[in-house]
Amino acid sequence: AQKITQTQPGMFVQEKEAVTLDCTYDTSDPSYGLFWYKQPSSGEMIFLIYQGSYDQQNATEGRYSLNFQKARKSANLVISASQLGDSAMYFCAIGRNFGNEKLTFGTGTRLTIIP
Amino acid sequence: DADVTQTPRNRITKTGKRIMLECSQTKGHDRMYWYRQDPGLGLRLIYYSFDVKDINKGEISDGYSVSRQAQAKFSLSLESAIPNQTALYFCATRGDYGYTFGSGTRLTVV
Numbered sequence: 001a002q003k004i005t006q007t008q009p010g011m012f013v014q015e016k017e018a019v020t021l022d023c024t025y026d027t028s029d030p031s032y033g034l035f036w037y038k039q040p041s042s043g044e045m046i047f048l049i050y051q052g053s054y055d056q057q058n059a060t061e062g063r064y065s066l067n068f069q070k071a072r073k074s075a076n077l078v079i080s081a082s083q084l085g086d087s088a089m090y091f092c093a094i095g096r097n098f099g100n101e102k103l104t105f106g107t108g109t110r111l112t113i114i115p
Numbered sequence: 116d117a118d119v120t121q122t123p124r125n126r127i128t129k130t131g132k133r134i135m136l137e138c139s140q141t142k143g144h145d146r147m148y149w150y151r152q153d154p155g156l157g158l159r160l161i162y163y164s165f166d167v168k169d170i171n172k173g174e175i176s177d178g179y180s181v182s183r184q185a186q187a188k189f190s191l192s193l194e195s196a197i198p199n200q201t202a203l204y205f206c207a208t209r210g211d212y213g214y215t216f217g218s219g220t221r222l223t224v225v
């Protein structure tokens with residue numbers, strides 16, 4: 001079984017500051033992927049970034065980076081230079097890379113950017 | 116057009132009614148999924164399908180059924196809707212480079 005834990009129900013961050021959203025995971029699969037999604041108030045799920053368990057380098061996508069610490073089973077999302085449009089729910093998810101590939105989601109973190 | 120289209124976007128239905136939520140995709144992906152989102156609980160998997168002949172239950176399938184009419188279409192049915200099925204429902208597909216979600220269907224059962 002796979003599990004995602006997001007311990008920050010809500011966060012308030014000043015605009016232009018960097019923010020780290022925490023995610024820890026548990027899995028017995030040797031090969032897996034970690035995903036971060038953004039959900040604005042309109043409700044859609046927007047893919048942000050992906051990290052494979054065998055990737056040697058941390059993933060980056062524009063202002064988003066993933067701080068992947070495999071031994072600690074953590075996959076924190078870092079948003080640099082936050083913007084008002086970053087205010088949203090953020091979900092971490094884990095899935096197997098092969099076979100049964102369904103995603104398991106955490107409960108999310110609500111991020112609010114303060115002007 | 117969106118890669119994954121869900122209809123309807125919003126629906127209010129009465130307890131005991133049968134309702135179908137539809138999902139179609141233009142990605143050409145074999146793998147399709149239905150998730151449910153409740154406040155504070157994240158997304159939970161209802162059903163998934165790896166091709167038209169391969170349908171599998173997820174963690175919360177009770178009270179739901181699905182139909183994979185074609186590679187591109189995956190429908191979710193509530194045979195007899197109840198108020199605790201009020202939620203936001205997402206359809207998703209998976210390809211080689213990750214998952215694509217539809218915009219969601221907000222269902223209210225009164």
